[in-house]
Amino acid sequence: MNKQIILLPGDGVGKEIMESAKLVLNTVASEFGHSFTFHQHAIGGDAIDQSGTPLPEDTIKACKHGDAILLGAVGGEKWDSLPGHMRPEKGLLGIRKELGLFANLRPVKGFTPLLHASPLKEDVIKDSDILIIRELTGGLYFGKPSERRENGNAVVDTLYYHRSEMERIIDKAFQSARLRNKQLTSVDKANVLESSRMWREVVNEKSKDYPDVTVEHLLVDAAAMKLITQPNRFDVIVTENLFGDILSDEASVLTGSLGMLPSASVRSDGVGLYEPVHGSAPDIAGKGIANPLGMILSAALMLRHSFGLEEEASEIEEAVYNSLEQGYHTPDLHIKGGKQVGTKEMTKIVVESLTTKSVSNSICSMYV
Numbered sequence: 001m002n003k004q005i006i007l008l009p010g011d012g013v014g015k016e017i018m019e020s021a022k023l024v025l026n027t028v029a030s031e032f033g034h035s036f037t038f039h040q041h042a043i044g045g046d047a048i049d050q051s052g053t054p055l056p057e058d059t060i061k062a063c064k065h066g067d068a069i070l071l072g073a074v075g076g077e078k079w080d081s082l083p084g085h086m087r088p089e090k091g092l093l094g095i096r097k098e099l100g101l102f103a104n105l106r107p108v109k110g111f112t113p114l115l116h117a118s119p120l121k122e123d124v125i126k127d128s129d130i131l132i133i134r135e136l137t138g139g140l141y142f143g144k145p146s147e148r149r150e151n152g153n154a155v156v157d158t159l160y161y162h163r164s165e166m167e168r169i170i171d172k173a174f175q176s177a178r179l180r181n182k183q184l185t186s187v188d189k190a191n192v193l194e195s196s197r198m199w200r201e202v203v204n205e206k207s208k209d210y211p212d213v214t215v216e217h218l219l220v221d222a223a224a225m226k227l228i229t230q231p232n233r234f235d236v237i238v239t240e241n242l243f244g245d246i247l248s249d250e251a252s253v254l255t256g257s258l259g260m261l262p263s264a265s266v267r268s269d270g271v272g273l274y275e276p277v278h279g280s281a282p283d284i285a286g287k288g289i290a291n292p293l294g295m296i297l298s299a300a301l302m303l304r305h306s307f308g309l310e311e312e313a314s315e316i317e318e319a320v321y322n323s324l325e326q327g328y329h330t331p332d333l334h335i336k337g338g339k340q341v342g343t344k345e346m347t348k349i350v351v352e353s354l355t356t357k358s359v360s361n362s363i364c365s366m367y368v
């Protein structure tokens with residue numbers, strides 16, 4: 001298979017972990033006889049420094065023509081004082097919107113060896129296998145107006161959703177639930193927000209088309225609590241943009257670290273942008289200790305969702321979990337008796353595991 005992959009390393013640890021993804025993808029290419037060509041472009045702070053804008057035209061053009069996109073992370077203190085529309089984060093929001101990537105899939109699989117200090121019982125964590133589906137191109141992130149008023153003393157952000165935007169993401173969530181354990185939790189704030197009341201209506205209407213899927217509604221505050229106290233009760237969670245952003249970082253504790261979570265931002269035709277859930281991690285950037293696994297697992301999601309390479313994707317996931325089971329980990333994780341390594345070494349271990357195919361594991365879930 002011949003594929004053109006657009007790489008947007010971005011800022012901070014984004015650059016470091018993108019190297020890891022490239023190495024793993026090159027290994028897969030040579031093991032399975034594929035040809036992956038990489039085209040690197042600027043986004044975020046990196047792009048601001050190079051051309052004065054967080055999302056240059058040539059980056060948008062390349063993303064539209066590539067077969068899939070891998071993104072590291074954007075942002076950092078250096079650009080924090082820029083006005084809102086100039087910030088690195090606008091580059092990320094812009095490319096999601098530009099490509100119509102309305103569905104953000106964030107799989108979370110509990111992994112007990114990493115959580116020896118957790119108050120939860122081991123089997124609760126081990127049984128936790130959640131797919132968070134976050135609406136990605138609407139809500140407060142994109143609502144107009146968003147501005148300062150009254151001489152800068154008042155502020156407005158707008159939460160706008162069209163019913164059709166709710167319908168497509170909720171449909172996607174029902175379809176995903178059907179492929180998994182047929183349980184859908186819709187998270188909203190229907191006791192307060194009009195948008196959430198419409199969201200609930202749409203979920204209830206759509207549920208008639210999916211009678212085999214069990215639906216529950218949770219208010220977001222209670223959902224946040226249950227995600228931590230009873231994570232194994234969830235299968236697929238669907239929610240709007242901002243709630244999904246927050247809940248997915250929270251859920252990452254089930255895996256031991258935010259550095260572990262991958263994500264796929266997709267639309268209906270398979271076009272996708274794949275990125276770890278975490279940010280540019282300025283506190284550890286440049287130290288060579290960033291966890292590359294969320295990025296590597298995002299590359300696996302790309303192979304599965306955009307290229308249909310299920311076997312290759314599963315092998316990467318297995319190599320990642322085999323490496324952890326052997327005790328190798330970056331400093332953000334805590335494995336009793338494990339061996340702490342840096343980004344490059346961790347990547348090398350995953351690559352070795354891929355090439356030796358020392359596979360045997362039951363902890364790796366199908367990320368749908």
Ligand SMILES: NC(=O)c1ccc[n+]([C@@H]2O[C@H](COP(=O)([O-])OP(=O)(O)OC[C@H]3O[C@@H](n4cnc5c(N)ncnc54)[C@H](O)[C@@H]3O)[C@@H](O)[C@H]2O)c1
Nearest residue numbers: 073074075076258259277278279280281283284290291332
């Ligand atoms: N998708 C993205 O590009 C994205 C996502 C979130 C935040 N951001 C941006 O990143 C910048 C920093 O934000 P933040 O500090 O709130 O969030 P962050 O996700 O960058 O970091 C939060 C914490 O998690 C740790 N962490 C994150 N990724 C890690 C990894 N791979 N390995 C080990 N530890 C890791 C960090 O060291 C930090 O302690 C901000 O400018 C923010 O806007 C970007």
Ligand SMILES: CC(C)[C@H](C(=O)O)[C@@H](O)C(=O)O
Nearest residue numbers: 074075089092093245277279
């Ligand atoms: C950087 C920021 C705009 C982004 C978001 O909120 O979507 C990030 O937190 C994420 O989760 O991808």
Ligand SMILES: [Mg+2]
Nearest residue numbers: 245246249277
């Ligand atoms: Mg986030």
